[in-house]
Amino acid sequence: xxxxxxxxxxxxxxxxxxxxxxxxxxxxxxxxxxxxxxxxxxxxxxxxxxxxxxxxxxxxxxxxxxxxxxxxxxxxxxxxxxxxxxxxxxxxxxxxxxxxxxxxxxxxxxxxxxxxxxxxxxxxxxxxxxxxxxxxxxxxxxxxxxxxxxxxxxxxxxxxxxxxxxxxxxxxxxxxxxxxxxxxxxxxxxxxxxxxxxxxxxxxxxxxxxxxxxxxxxxxxxxxxxxxxxxxxxxxxxxxxxxxxxxxxxxxxxxxxxxxxxxxxxxxxxxxxxxxxxxxxxxxxxxxxxxxxxxxxxxxxxxxxxxxxxxxxxxxxxxxxxxxxxxx
Ligand code: TYM
Numbered sequence: 001x002x003x004x005x006x007x008x009x010x011x012x013x014x015x016x017x018x019x020x021x022x023x024x025x026x027x028x029x030x031x032x033x034x035x036x037x038x039x040x041x042x043x044x045x046x047x048x049x050x051x052x053x054x055x056x057x058x059x060x061x062x063x064x065x066x067x068x069x070x071x072x073x074x075x076x077x078x079x080x081x082x083x084x085x086x087x088x089x090x091x092x093x094x095x096x097x098x099x100x101x102x103x104x105x106x107x108x109x110x111x112x113x114x115x116x117x118x119x120x121x122x123x124x125x126x127x128x129x130x131x132x133x134x135x136x137x138x139x140x141x142x143x144x145x146x147x148x149x150x151x152x153x154x155x156x157x158x159x160x161x162x163x164x165x166x167x168x169x170x171x172x173x174x175x176x177x178x179x180x181x182x183x184x185x186x187x188x189x190x191x192x193x194x195x196x197x198x199x200x201x202x203x204x205x206x207x208x209x210x211x212x213x214x215x216x217x218x219x220x221x222x223x224x225x226x227x228x229x230x231x232x233x234x235x236x237x238x239x240x241x242x243x244x245x246x247x248x249x250x251x252x253x254x255x256x257x258x259x260x261x262x263x264x265x266x267x268x269x270x271x272x273x274x275x276x277x278x279x280x281x282x283x284x285x286x287x288x289x290x291x292x293x294x295x296x297x298x299x300x301x302x303x304x305x306x307x308x309x310x311x312x313x314x315x316x317x318x319x320x321x322x323x324x325x326x327x328x
Contacts (some may be wrong), residue, residue, distance in 0.1 A: 002033050002140040005039035007080065007133055010050065010057035012196030014064055016205040016277065019284075020248045021145025026201025027069030029143060029176070035075040036125070036137050036308055037065055041089060043129060046122040047111065060161075060292055062301055064207060067287035078304035085312035086132055088223045093128035096161050097154070102127060105150055126284060127196030131155040134173050136312040141176040146183040147193060149175060166322035169315070187221040190237035208285055211278045218242070218274040229261035229269050239266070242273045249276040 006026060008018060009180060026037055026088040037250050039061045044054060058079055065077055073298055080086050102108060112119045132144055135158075146194050159170040186192045188203035193228050209217070223238040231254040233240045243257050252260075261269045291297055321328050 002029075003171075004029050004033050004035040004141050004143065004176070005038070005137045005139040006036075006143050007038040007043070008061060008065075009040050009044040009196075009257065009300075010054060011044040011047070012057070012270040013206045013208060014061065015184070015194050015196055016245070016281075017145065017184035017194035018196070019068065019207055019280075020245065021147075021178065022143060022183050023065070023068045024181075025143040025176070025178045026075070027063070027071070028073060029141070030074045031089075031099050035070075036139075036311075037070060037075055037077050037090055038077045038308070039077075040133065042090075043126060044119055044124050045323075046118075059297065060288075062282070066110060066291055066300070067284045067295075068207075072300040072304065076304045076307045077300055078308045079301055080133065082301070082305040083136075083309045083312050085136055085309070085316040086129065089132035089136055089312075090129035092319060092323070093131045093158050093162075093323075094125045096158055097125070097128045099124070101154060101157070105154070106187060107147070107151070122300040127151050127154045128158060129237055131158045131183075135159055135170045136315050137308075138315060140171060140174040140309075142173050143176040143178070144269075146177065154181075162319070166319075169310040169318050169322050179248070180244050184245060185237065185241040187217055187238075187241070190222055190241045205277060206313055208288065209281070211282070214277050214281070215271075215274040218270050218277065221270065223266055227265050229264070229266070230258045239269075242270065246273050246276055249280050300320050 006022060008014070008022060014023075026035070029035065039058050041054065041058050062077060062079070066072060070077060105127060108123055108126065111123050115123075129153065134155050143149075144152070156172050159172050163170055174298070184194045186194050186198060186203040187205070188200055194204050196204070202220060205214055207219055221238055221242060223242075224236050226236070229239060229243065230236070231240050231243050243254055246252070246257055247254055
């Protein structure tokens with residue numbers, strides 16, 4: 001049995017990238033493991049959020065977790081701000097992190113470059129809080145998309161730094177990457193990752209998009225003029241992205257997809273990609289709509305926070321004792 005932890009920010013509408021890179025892998029590992037899945041709302045506030053929207057999205061994300069296959073009887077679902085040890089250990093991790101290593105994080109550089117002189121300090125100290133999320137549960141594996149590799153490396157570095165200084169408190173976690181869909185790209189600029197925060201909504205498929213919009217967006221996805229379906233990330237990033245999406249949804253290899261569409265045009269291929277996306281998202285949307293306003297969701301999150309708190313507190317107490325950060 002392993003301990004699994006992952007989190008998603010309620011900072012926008014979830015995308016097909018979030019689903020293929022992270023969410024769909026969460027339920028695959030919940031059998032036989034101890035799993036913690038968190039709505040990381042304290043990470044979301046590292047950039048300004050509208051209070052009402054943040055509140056709504058926190059609940060919506062919890063409903064999406066369940067709608068996409070997490071069973072609250074098997075996995076522990078909770079909201080980060082309801083377990084205070086996250087920010088408490090986050091502060092300790094911040095004191096161990098070096099400004100230089102934080103400044104080298106690509107996610108920080110991307111987000112900071114858009115903010116001129118007013119870069120929130122929390123954007124810089126985001127990774128130590130993420131390390132705390134993971135380390136509090138003595139996590140073995142963290143299912144995430146490819147863009148979180150650097151954050152996982154710094155999490156391991158901080159755990160090792162702490163253990164070297166104060167004794168063996170934290171388990172070293174490993175990244176758990178899926179096979180395909182670990183980096184879904186923008187439909188309009190396929191050299192850029194698909195993102196919740198992209199202003200161009202035609203570049204992104206949202207989990208709650210209706211079938212017509214999904215079809216339209218995929219039909220208009222940027223490709224090339226070759227009209228030949230084969231995988232070549234450098235030469236054909238648009239088509240390669242669509243192959244990756246179809247492979248992820250059908251469990252077919254890139255070669256199988258290429259063979260299947262030999263001699264067929266992009267029109268047929270795109271239609272099939274859209275059908276596969278709609279088929280995957282429709283049942284999730286139905287369950288989501290039943291759940292999002294149900295009082296049952298609050299019960300689940302309250303029980304989840306209590307269980308997460310028990311585990312997090314035990315680790316936190318070990319850490320503060322190891323450091324001498326206590327009185328009695
Ligand atoms: P976030 O909220 O940006 O994304 C949530 C998950 O979705 C994955 N993802 C993608 N996968 C494939 N293709 C894409 N285009 C794509 N876009 C996003 C992300 O890799 C992620 O797994 N720092 C994290 C949140 C976090 C966290 C944690 C994760 C905070 N604490 C502890 C794991 C463990 C983030 O910004 O995810």
